[in-house]
Amino acid sequence: MYQPKAVGIDLGTTYSCVGIFRYGKCEILQNGLQERTTPSVVGFIKGQTVVGQAAKDKMRRFPKNVISCAKRLIGRKFNDPNVQNDMKILPFKIVEKDGNAAVEVQIENETKIYTPEAISAMVLLDLKKTALNFLGGFETDTVGAVITIPAYFSDSQRQATKDAARIAGLNVLAIINEPTAAALAYGYKQNWKEGILLVYDLGGGTFDVSIIKVTNGCCEVLAVGGDDHLGGEDFDNVLVNEIKRYYGSHISDNARDLCRLKAACEKAKIELSNSEFASIEIEKFLEGDDLCWKFTQSDFNELCKDLVEKTLGHVQKALEKAKITKNDVNKVLLVGGSTRIPCIGKALSELFDQKTIFSNIDPDEAVAHGAAIWAAHLSKTFDTSIQNIRLLDVIPRSLGIKINDGSFSVIIERYTKFPCKVTKGYQTAVDNQTGAVFIVYEGEEPVAENNKLLGKFTLTNVAPAPAGEAKFDLTYNVDENCILTATAVDRQNGNLSSHQILPDKGRLSESQIVQMIDEICPKPLKIDLTDV
Template sequence: MDGKGNRTPAIGIDLGTSYSCVAVWKHDRIQIIPNDQGNRTTPSCVSFVDGERLIGDGALNKAAMNPANTIFDAKRLIGRRFSDSKVQDDMKLWPFRVIQGPFDTPKIVVSFKGEEKEFLAEEISSMILGKMKETAESYLGKVVKDAVITVPAYFNDSQRQATKDAGAIAGLNVMRIINEPTAAAIAYGLDKKSDITRKINVLVFDLGGGTFDVSLLTIAKGGTIEVKAVGGDTHLGGEDFDNRMVDHCVREFKRRWNKDLTGNKRALGRLRFACEKAKRILSCSTQTSINLDCLHEGIDFSMKFSRAKFEELNICFFSKCIEIVETCLSDAKMKKSCVNKVILSGGSTRIPKVQSMLQEFFERKELCKSLNPDEAVAYGAAVMASKLSGNNHKSCRDLLLLDVTPLSLGVGVLGDIFDVVIPRNTPMPTKKSKSYVTTKDNQTCVTVKVYQGERTRSTDNHLLGKFRFSEIPPAPKGVIKFMDTFEIDANGILTVTSEIISTGKTEKLTITNENGRLSNEQIQKMVNDAEKYKQEDQEYKKKADALNALDDCIYNMKKKIKNMAHGKSLREMENAITDITKWLEHKQTASIVEIQRMQKHLESVADFKPNVRDNTYDFKSSASKKIHNAGKFFKNFVLRQKV
């Protein structure tokens, strides 16, 4: 794009655990795009209800009343295994059902159109990304294809690739996957470029709904952003704070009435919604109340919640955030006194205790809050998207991003030891090699297992993939050498190649379903499914619009005949309205064409004019015949619907 809008612009998407945000470069600046409700962030929520699929605000509104079929937290599942202890812990709190799919992948189960449907986390995430794509297209008036999507800095290779797959399913060309705190730093660097007269060290503290990230970066005059170190927890955020509040309320309910709420999914959904609202209030007030009528078995629940109690329940999480900041500084070999700026990103940074603990750690240093913490990540992603699409504006042209690997990468060797090939916080893109030898005499095959993590024992880390080398020339142990080459692209996604040095034979790592990655065939099927759901959504909306138009027609007809003189024509019109009103009770089975035909007939019946001589109504020529024919049509149609 040339910065003048001559081509369809690329968008930046912050795919959040709780809320998502989309932005674009337009008129020489970044614009956050509001959704169809006028909100600048959209709930990362999908609900299946009454034959309709809702995404965003509409889905969130159904969460309390339709908990089993309203999906949130897909980001906490993406790229993970069903057997993951964190997934198992989350399942106890979710009102929707998660089952074990093939190759230990988690699958979300909902009831939709009278049957059970199973979805991977990638599919749910793709629905949210599709909503952000549609939001941008509505705003720009153009089809959008290219996007930069952000992920937590501490996402591993599987989680990054799964996010990229979700983008593909949504019909997006994912130009780049970038880290959320890095995107926030880009946003800050662009917003404050005039203030940067020398190299400054910036710490980005990104605490969102489901993940926590901290990044230490250096921003140079001119726009070069170099990431020095990253740290974080992909399972720490605002929803964990909500869960602590929910647990406390459940215990309090049991203490008062000796009744257990944990089996009542609807009650838990309502309670979670109330706790999340209370948490937000406690960021600006010291006390609030949770009031829920008929929460469980007809019992009303009411309790006061103080900010002090909220902080007491979550102090362990807040302290963990500060510990991760310390580790990040240690990895970068930087003293906290050398940090010039501390940038806040993510909605959970609004919590006063989080801010006070962070400020205390940095010895009362002022925290940067100039950008909306809910929007900073999408803002930075849009800057990167604009640069990658060829924007020649100086702010984008000068941007140079030097990111680092979030986790160490290596192979499992003899004794279940994790041998690191690429250490964490290595600048990306990168390529490193390491040689290995056979461990047995006349060994003819070897299995190369690739892991990601920081534990000494290989099996304590995340297995990314494995491949088998066969037809190795027989030789004493230690004679045959292998060269394993690890290559990480700009998205932080890994390719591993292994070569037998003596023969030149190579094998390349292909991560399959067994490792949680989707095949091209699966992605294509999901793309087709996504298009099918999109068409179904559009058909549902068209039908709803047609029904609303018919309702309006009935309402207007009733208004018109309200003051008509009694007579045969009036009775026939009233009968026609009665018949069509009854028919509307069976509207679920009618097609759009049938609804529109019904409206057309009703409009023909209402075709009348006033008679000024006797203050009654005369029908236009053949109107009585129209009423008679329409009445027959209504009766026949209702009979057809009943058969």
């Protein structure tokens, strides 16, 4: 039997899955529970580490030791406003480690702190085991993988995801954007029917919209937009907040009741996708009283109206960025489990004048399908149907530096195709300057500090000269994974400083990665919890 050389992984906020491409089609692999998707949840329970459904099932009993939604924290600083908001709604403890967001758990009376990269690595390792069970091999084997991420992930979030994959023992063939992967799956399934595709990707924790031109064997991204902190979790929280308003915000002080409430709200949201009514029922809630709360689909639609409108705003902006109108879009592709919410499909149909909404690929699996196709292509699988495919993706945000007057000097414009390399010249601002500090940002605001800080590095031993005479060449090189390397060169003496991992970006050091590999990989992640 032919066995593929590489896999495609959709590392989701709430659910993840792994797929392969063989015999001209994609297959999503079943995990040990015979499910095609695995909850992106890790539990630390009675000294054991568990992943997936086993962890999710214990969330209500051990709310502070079961970690979900690590993707919402990965690559983020602790003081990030989104992280601060998550602290109010997630039952486990989010703490600061080296300035970055991390989680704290109690393991056998010992406090342990895990980075989001470590938590994500545990999920990836579980997916790797699913793949190896199918492909054959040992846990210690390295598996080639294409991993997908939200198109609007920042540079630090991309690198953090790549670090997580490395910890899990995956050889990252490529990091590609989720909507681009979905478009690739669509293009392959439709035999590369030409047209402009709008991918509406609403997952558990992120939202992306991409406009992609599909031609013979090629997916060319025209524009991207979205919010890396908007997804199905936020629709759950709409129901949570509605009940909080009635019972009072002190629900947040009780981690177990908050966890039970979130689970019940998620279940109600799913029911409302197929029914006009749903109820949220919790026995002995808070001070012992039973909770019974009923919602109609129209109630839910009204509560979620602002969230839906927020996604449509990103759709409109993406159309403007691509310099097209809604009439130029041939198909709208729904991706992500949250697109099953009825009011979303209705809103998109109204916006695009009842244009066909394409959903022939399972929205939970479309991204993994595309990743598997690209993995097969990169691993040079012999199949004429994928040998000549191409992806032409774009940088979602402009990249540049802060200059002396505080303004943002753009070096690479957003929507530039990558990989790419751009060099721009700069000069000293004061006499006899012997060093230069380069502060790197990404964003679109004219004032540098209103953009996202990526980090900084210093060029030393600059040849002293009057202001304006000492000149530098600053080169930004964006690789095939859309990860930035910045290089500065002193034109006078050729002195060079190059940094791929910028010190202030919060990325893991080489020693930290090695330590996490030692801590995480040897331990069994799936156990029998019948006695817990």
